[in-house]
Amino acid sequence: MLSSYTAERGWMKQRDPILAPSTRDERYTIRSLHVLDDRWVVIIPGTGPPAIWDIQEDPPKPYNLPESASSAFQDDTGDAKAAIDPYQGDIIIGFWK
């Protein structure tokens, strides 16, 4: 064990070029997309808060984030990955710049 850090529970967002739809004129991008536990889909858009959908529902059902969460994502940039806590259901979004 080399060292340790403490990270805070909070909010984050990121940049992932995988889904950037084109090089020049595309204004609306999806930075990353993750299917968690065959149920929850987390989409990190170019700007703004993540979109979370329950694809176990037919049709798929959007999950609304609280307003405080939405505002916390406004200025985030960087690369991100998402995962889910199998016991608590919490979604983790790794955020690195």
Place this chain on the structure above:
Amino acid sequence: MLKPPSILTRVTLSSGFGSELHHDMSRSANFTIASRAQDAPQILRAHLTEPGNDAFQLTAYAAIGRLGPGKLFLEPSRNAIIMEVPGVGIQISDWMRNRTVEIATSGPVRTVPRVLSIIRRNVLRCNNQGTTIGLRLVGDHIILFKSLWVELHLIPPFASADGQPISENNPHPYRFYLQYSHHRFAGASLSEPQPNPESPGDSRIVYVLAQTAFAGFFYFRFTIYNPEYVPSGPGARMKIDLVGAYEMGREEELGPCLAWNSWLGPEGKRGVWIKRRLDVATNIVVAVSFDQSCSEAVPVESGDDLQELCKTAPRIKSTGDIFTAESRNFHDGE
């Protein structure tokens, strides 16, 4: 059943662009991160504390060498980082024992000039026959999904402690040609290995959602027999079934589209894909749910043309659009 996600937890790293996050759903609330930080690439682990606690520990677990630019695959249960190394093949590194093994794979690995647009790149990527577009470890083997074929390799032993390679013949890889007419696969998402209810002791199932840019999306079941290596036992073999298909030319109702990208959940039950409309430059994210009973699955033989098999294979039905970038009206910051 999981409750709706009520908390988002943030992990922030500096100088770690391209880092990879992984968790093992079957084990615990532990998360493994391969940090690409230029100054000190390392393995980090995060463990969630009890609900209500507003902090969790992120621990530096092991130092690792400099990582290449390609996509990383993490297998924390094996302490393994897997990556494709151009000109070499697949490299598997054990971060606990600081040892590496390389698997020479077939076909050239070429890079694509950056100046090309992503559409152009997507099309050209299909021509990189040797490029691995998806992979998964299964027992002592690794599945490599390439643009024209699938390979099943036995993972060779790691080098001994003194750095000398262990002399042991590695059987020829199992290669299975897979294509739709003249189109080649541009992306593939592989589920985690699942037990095979028909033969739980000696086989595993991996579900695959793959796409070609112009032909569409295809859902496969890979059955891998004898995935654990036994020196005197029968070698591993693989059976592939086409469980469902979504052909762009037959299904489109909104205008010309490309099959842009696809993702599959870890159990292979559900996934999403993206269609890109060419006329209005819009991404359409579609949710899909798969019938894993596979009652109408079509067996695939190496070299078969999927275009022919699609005539009898079940059609994949979407359960609905979940996100359209244009409709969300995101601002680009300008």
